[in-house]
């Protein structure tokens with residue numbers, strides 16, 4: 001049932017639903033299509049990529065020869081001409097498109113054209129945006145790409161896990177790479193939960209939800225900009241944004257801790273060309289899927305952005321922070337977590 005629903009949801013020729021999580025799913029893809037030492041072109045980690053896209057401490061960077069593209073320093077956006085330039089120079093066996101901290105849409109078709117020029121596999125990791133693609137709000141790489149992986153626990157709003165989608169010609173290799181290549185027996189409990197999540201995502205309400213997630217993110221980004229914050233790339237096309245805190249006189253870790261104190265969960269994040277170290281990077285990553293699930297709309301997203309600005313401005317003031325925390329709590333009580 002999980003396979004049937006995922007195939008319908010993404011229009012994929014083949015789906016493997018057994019991958020345990022995003023990183024093991026990516027490992028299976030490399031294992032299926034590459035040999036150790038093969039060259040892969042992916043997005044640099046501190047420009048929005050993921051550990052499993054070739055970071056030197058990760059298995060991917062240890063086993064494979066990763067070369068990386070970046071975002072443009074001025075615009076914060078991936079420059080596809082640069083991607084092509086690097087691809088022509090490096091001749092990778094695989095081109096990887098996907099991210100954990102990038103707020104702009106990717107040009108899947110252009111990636112495919114570039115990959116065809118150098119005869120490389122196309123691999124999309126849509127872990128962050130799969131729900132927005134399933135909800136028909138963002139373009140899908142599935143028609144263009146050889147292989148697509150996604151986690152099931154981010155915007156897809158399901159259990160911790162992952163799936164691999166691919167063209168029929170790679171079905172055997174992918175399935176074999178997962179089992180017996182990487183994993184043992186299937187985690188049936190999680191597979192059942194994946195089927196439930198895909199069933200929810202197939203409902204028309206999920207399109208409405210996905211649309212609202214993006215509207216909320218855009219409202220939040222807009223309000224943060226009104227309050228003097230700098231958003232990497234100037235805004236968002238999806239559910240997330242990365243705030244560059246450099247002009248606010250604090251780094252990501254301190255902002256994350258202050259916001260935690262008022263009940264707002266965020267994640268410290270690197271920014272492109274970050275002058276600070278990865279454990280205390282200059283940015284903060286925010287997303288709107290959770291507040292949207294509670295039924296919040298643009299007005300609430302703007303309110304939260306205001307409280308983020310207030311909390312950061314009054315970070316030394318315990319009384320102010322306590323007042324903001326009270327407001328956050330009241331809002332959460334107005335929008336309880338739906339029971340179904």
Ligand SMILES: *Cc1c(COP(=O)(O)O)cnc(C)c1O
Pocket residue numbers: 021022023024049050052098099100125126127128151161162
């Ligand atoms: C979160 C994420 C993963 C890894 O997911 P895990 O389930 O935590 O292993 C892989 N790729 C991208 C792009 C991600 O954002």
